[in-house]
Amino acid sequence: MGHHRIHNFNAGPAALPESVLEEAQESLLNYKGSGMSITEISHRSKLFEDIINDAVARTKRLLKLDDRFTVLFIQGGASMQFCMIPMNFLDGNKSADYVDTGTWSSKAIKEAQILGKKITVVASSKDKNYSYIPKGISFSKDAAFVHITSNNTIKGTQWASFPDTKGVPIVSDMSSDIMSRPLDADRFALIYAGAQKNIGPAGVCMVIIREDMLKMVPDNLPAMLKYTTYAESNSLYNTPPCFGIYIIQLVLKWLEETIGGLEKMDAINRKKGETLYGYMDSSKFYKATAEPGSRSLMNVTFRLPSEELEKKFIDEAQKNGLGGLKGHRSVGGCRASIYNATGQEAVNALTGFMKEFEKKNG
Amino acid sequence: MGHHRIHNFNAGPAALPESVLEEAQESLLNYKGSGMSITEISHRSKLFEDIINDAVARTKRLLKLDDRFTVLFIQGGASMQFCMIPMNFLDGNKSADYVDTGTWSSKAIKEAQILGKKITVVASSKDKNYSYIPKGISFSKDAAFVHITSNNTIKGTQWASFPDTKGVPIVSDMSSDIMSRPLDADRFALIYAGAQKNIGPAGVCMVIIREDMLKMVPDNLPAMLKYTTYAESNSLYNTPPCFGIYIIQLVLKWLEETIGGLEKMDAINRKKGETLYGYMDSSKFYKATAEPGSRSLMNVTFRLPSEELEKKFIDEAQKNGLGGLKGHRSVGGCRASIYNATGQEAVNALTGFMKEFEKKNG
Numbered sequence: 001m002g003h004h005r006i007h008n009f010n011a012g013p014a015a016l017p018e019s020v021l022e023e024a025q026e027s028l029l030n031y032k033g034s035g036m037s038i039t040e041i042s043h044r045s046k047l048f049e050d051i052i053n054d055a056v057a058r059t060k061r062l063l064k065l066d067d068r069f070t071v072l073f074i075q076g077g078a079s080m081q082f083c084m085i086p087m088n089f090l091d092g093n094k095s096a097d098y099v100d101t102g103t104w105s106s107k108a109i110k111e112a113q114i115l116g117k118k119i120t121v122v123a124s125s126k127d128k129n130y131s132y133i134p135k136g137i138s139f140s141k142d143a144a145f146v147h148i149t150s151n152n153t154i155k156g157t158q159w160a161s162f163p164d165t166k167g168v169p170i171v172s173d174m175s176s177d178i179m180s181r182p183l184d185a186d187r188f189a190l191i192y193a194g195a196q197k198n199i200g201p202a203g204v205c206m207v208i209i210r211e212d213m214l215k216m217v218p219d220n221l222p223a224m225l226k227y228t229t230y231a232e233s234n235s236l237y238n239t240p241p242c243f244g245i246y247i248i249q250l251v252l253k254w255l256e257e258t259i260g261g262l263e264k265m266d267a268i269n270r271k272k273g274e275t276l277y278g279y280m281d282s283s284k285f286y287k288a289t290a291e292p293g294s295r296s297l298m299n300v301t302f303r304l305p306s307e308e309l310e311k312k313f314i315d316e317a318q319k320n321g322l323g324g325l326k327g328h329r330s331v332g333g334c335r336a337s338i339y340n341a342t343g344q345e346a347v348n349a350l351t352g353f354m355k356e357f358e359k360k361n362g
Numbered sequence: 363m364g365h366h367r368i369h370n371f372n373a374g375p376a377a378l379p380e381s382v383l384e385e386a387q388e389s390l391l392n393y394k395g396s397g398m399s400i401t402e403i404s405h406r407s408k409l410f411e412d413i414i415n416d417a418v419a420r421t422k423r424l425l426k427l428d429d430r431f432t433v434l435f436i437q438g439g440a441s442m443q444f445c446m447i448p449m450n451f452l453d454g455n456k457s458a459d460y461v462d463t464g465t466w467s468s469k470a471i472k473e474a475q476i477l478g479k480k481i482t483v484v485a486s487s488k489d490k491n492y493s494y495i496p497k498g499i500s501f502s503k504d505a506a507f508v509h510i511t512s513n514n515t516i517k518g519t520q521w522a523s524f525p526d527t528k529g530v531p532i533v534s535d536m537s538s539d540i541m542s543r544p545l546d547a548d549r550f551a552l553i554y555a556g557a558q559k560n561i562g563p564a565g566v567c568m569v570i571i572r573e574d575m576l577k578m579v580p581d582n583l584p585a586m587l588k589y590t591t592y593a594e595s596n597s598l599y600n601t602p603p604c605f606g607i608y609i610i611q612l613v614l615k616w617l618e619e620t621i622g623g624l625e626k627m628d629a630i631n632r633k634k635g636e637t638l639y640g641y642m643d644s645s646k647f648y649k650a651t652a653e654p655g656s657r658s659l660m661n662v663t664f665r666l667p668s669e670e671l672e673k674k675f676i677d678e679a680q681k682n683g684l685g686g687l688k689g690h691r692s693v694g695g696c697r698a699s700i701y702n703a704t705g706q707e708a709v710n711a712l713t714g715f716m717k718e719f720e721k722k723n724g
Contacts, residue, residue, distance in 0.1 A: 006397030010404050013604060021391050021399050028387040029380070035368030035683065037383050039563040039609070042372050042686065075437035075565060076586050079600040083584030111584050196601055201401040203437060203565045203603030222445030222473050224438050238441040239558055241565030242375060243605060247401070321397065324404065 007346035010324035011153055011299060012176065012197040015341040019258065020250040027246070038246050043239050051242075051249050052235065058252035062262055063183045065208065072207040072230040073245050078104065078175045078194040081205060082111035085147065085171060085190070088227050090117040091218040094144040097122045097168070099137065101157060102130035103330065104173060105149040122146075130155040132291040137163055144216070145169045145189060151177035153197070154328040156301030156335065157294040162187050169213070177298050178206065179255060180340055181266040189213050195244060197298070198339045199251050204244030255340070265340055272338050272347045273297040279351045285358040289333065300336045301327060310334055313357055320353055322346075369708035372686035373515055373661060374538065374559040377703040381620065382612040389608070400608050405601050413604075413611050414596065420614035424624055425545045427570065434569040434592040435607050440466065440537045440556040443567060444473035447509065447533060447552070450589050452479040453580040456506040459530070462486035463495060463519060465692065466535060467511040484508075492517040494653040499525055506578070507531045507551060513539035515559070516690040518663030518697065519656040524549050531575070539660050540568065541617060542702055543628040551575050557606060559660070560701045561613050566606030617702070627702055634700050634709045635659040641713045647720040651695065662698045663689060672696055675719055682715055684708075 008015035027038040034047060041047050056071040065071070074080065085108070090096055095118035098109045102125070112119045120143075123134035130152065139146055146165045151158040153176040162170060162184070169189030178193035189210045196202040207227070214231055223229045229237045235245075259265050277295060280286040280302055289301045304310045310333060314325050327333035338347055370377035389400040396409060403409050418433040427433070436442065447470070452458055457480035460471045464487070474481045482505075485496035492514065501508055508527045513520040515538040524532060524546070531551030540555035551572045558564040569589070576593055585591045591599045597607075621627050639657060642648040642664055651663045666672045672695060676687050689695035700709055 004395075004397055005392060008398055008402055010398075010402065012601065013402055013404060015402055016399060018391070021401070025387050025390040028390065029383050030367060033366075034685075035366055036370055036372075036685065037378060039383070040370055040372065040375055040377055042375060043564065044691070075439070075442070075603070077437070077600050080437070080586045083586060087584075107585075114582060114584055116582075194601065201605050202405065202601045203606055220476060220478075222449075222476055223469075224442045224445060238439045239374065239556065239564045241437070241603065241606070243563050244565055244603070323396075323398065329406070 006321045006323045007342070007349050008323050009336045009338065009342060009346070009350070011328065011335060011337040012194070013202045014197050014337055014339050016201070016247070017251065017254045017258070017341045020247065020254055023250055024247060039243050041242070043236060043242055048242060051246050052240070055245055055249040055252060058249070058256055059206070059208070062179060062252060062255060063185060063208070065185050068211045069185065070209050070211070070214070070231045072209060072227065073235040073240055073248075074205045074207050074230060075203065075241055077202070077205050078173050078192055079107065081173070081192040081207065082108040083115065084225055084227070086112040086115050086117040086119070087221055087225055088217045089144050089213065090119075091216070093118070095119060095140065095142070096145050096147060097139050097143045098147045099134060100124035100126060101133060101149050102152040102155040104152065104154070104175070105147070108147055108149070108173065125157075130157065131289060131294070133157050133159050133294040139163075139165045139168055141166065141168070143168050145171045147171045149173045151296050151298050153299050153337070154331060156288075156290040156296045156299045158296035158298065160293065169210070176339075177296075179252075179262065179265070180269050180298060182262045195248055197337070200248040201244050204241040204248065206248070268344065269297050269338070269340070272344055273300070275344070275347050275351055276300050276336060276338065279354065283358060285362045286354060298337060298339055300338060301331075301333060302335070303333045307332065309361055312361070316357065317350075317353055322350055322353055368683045368685045369704070369711050370685050371698045371700065371704060371708070371712070373690065373697060373699040374556070375564045376559050376699055376701050378563070378609070379613065379616045379620070379703045382609065382616055385612055386609060401605050403604070405598060405604055410604060413608050414598070414602070417607055417611040417614060420611070420618055421568070421570070424541060424614060424617060425547060425570070427547050430573045431547065432571050432573070432576070432593045434571060434589065435597040435602055435610075436567050436569050436592055437565065437603055439564070439567050440535050440554055441469065443535070443554040443569065444470040445477065446587055446589070448474040448477050448479040448481070449583060449587055450579045451506050451575065452481075453578070455480070457481060457502065457504070459484045459501050459505045459508045461496060461499065461508070461510045462488060463511050464492035464514040464517040466514065466516070466537070467509070470509055470511070470535065487519075493519065493651060493656070495519050495521050495656040501525075501527045501530055503528065503530070505530050507533045509533045511535045513658050513660050515661050515699070516693060518650070518652045518658045518661045520658035520660065522655065531572070538701075539658075541614075541624065541627065542631050542660060544624045557610055559699070562610040563606050566603040566610065568610070630706065631659050631700070631702070634706055635662070637706070637709050637713055638662050638698060638700065641716065645720060647724045648716060660699060660701055662700060663693075663695060664697070665695045669694065671723055674723070678719065679715055684712055684715055
């Protein structure tokens, strides 16, 4: 243990549980006595089928998904989903509602528009630099779906609860908070999540899709851009990103067997958030950028009194074994991403350092 | 060394050099003293920029690509390229020529047709179950490009030399023979290759594109489906498949520094092919399925006198540490994939076993 690893607050690719990395390390030369690396086994082998089936089964158990849902693994990240969603569900005259809560939802909107699809931006928090989650939204009754971004990695905001869409299916980008808290699956028709934040390495996107959505997919789409292609083949139409799916399987096993499920994960994440936001609220030196009711428990964005101090803070933190605290290049400032695999001890080390830094520079 | 690893003749995902796997193993908990796993570092970090830049530079050196070419890393495998190619290069009234040499080129043709693009199948070897590469093809003078599959993994055929297209740019799927021999880059406008055969793990596709092709890309495509998006961002528009690109970098380093370049790799591969085909040609028990002038040096497909003997052969080979010899499920029979990382010693072990098996069962 140890291996001189730092506390990793990267926004994604992000920290993975050390036990997962240790197990993956063993599998890299000889997976389960097969005489082959996990990267060298066939995706059509029993060995790999067991991996993908276990990843699907654990996802269904953890998120309490019933039989209406299918779990898929698709390449291209959440950004590929931005175009696949309108291509698959806005055929002909259909329209959809989008909520704009920052960079990633803005990109999802842009991709639907490039495709010439009919969409309505029914709410936006752009007026206050995306520092809050809109409330009291009026949705279109005839929308094919409502698109939201459940957690906004760059702006540090998160939907604490999901809006009442009066029966219109919700499609949600959950890249940065999937598996961080229990899910009320009944609210959603499609959930997608680039793995590289909470559930795995970069290069694989988990997509959870309800059967009624699969019926909307038009025939005249390329095979790799149709959800039905993946649903009908258990994500094995062509060679999938095997290593990424394997790591996801290990992370889900860790969530079930080491953490004990999403209620427990949620409690841990809430405690981490309380520690960090609590300290910042008591300080005049650090200022959280998101509005209190909209604060993300995954990406804690904050500012110091000056950009000069922010630079010094990030540099000194790095030297003290606290990495990845720089804000996204589009907004500046500081950001501590505290996903599932970044534990309370990392948050305690961070707040400890923050206190010291404030004392010296405040 | 050793680690009880088998001789791996898988068609893909396939064998990787053991030294590459050993180095990757070390990087899985702490990459270059960063205190983070290779899977945990930011794709915007200097550490990762060095990896992707080195992978690009080595690709250019190994394939002798001049400044007109850009090297990209895209997700979705070769199957995603089947639709991206017509989407990017057959806008408006443009048309293209396709050569059908089996499963993968047939799929490329089908994807262009689904998109309603104008294509002409100018040659096919379907008449003889795709057991040969067509010759003396007449290409259309006004085609935007000619599409070929340089090596046919399933049927075991390979273009020994490339056709004269009278100046029409060649677009080639080289998934199963890229980096196996020197390349005459002047013949090609776009080359793509799913990594999981000769250059890396599943989940990343290398695309080499010439500048004139980038100028043909229409504006109204989704960002993730436009080659220009990748070319303008050094494949870092969104989070790329970092681990896959890292393994590619290590494989290319092995090709340059351990093997000594593609002329040497080619000589090694020719010797492997001679050993295996030579033995089969001298035997009445084993029969290579591809016609002599069209035989693949990467995927050696063959039959035994009966399906029963084939099953017995594959099972006994597995017990003797020779894995992955089953033919593709669509064609049956046997197949030994002898990509770059499957060396002469593996081929010698295989022919040794084949001789013993023939003695006992012939």
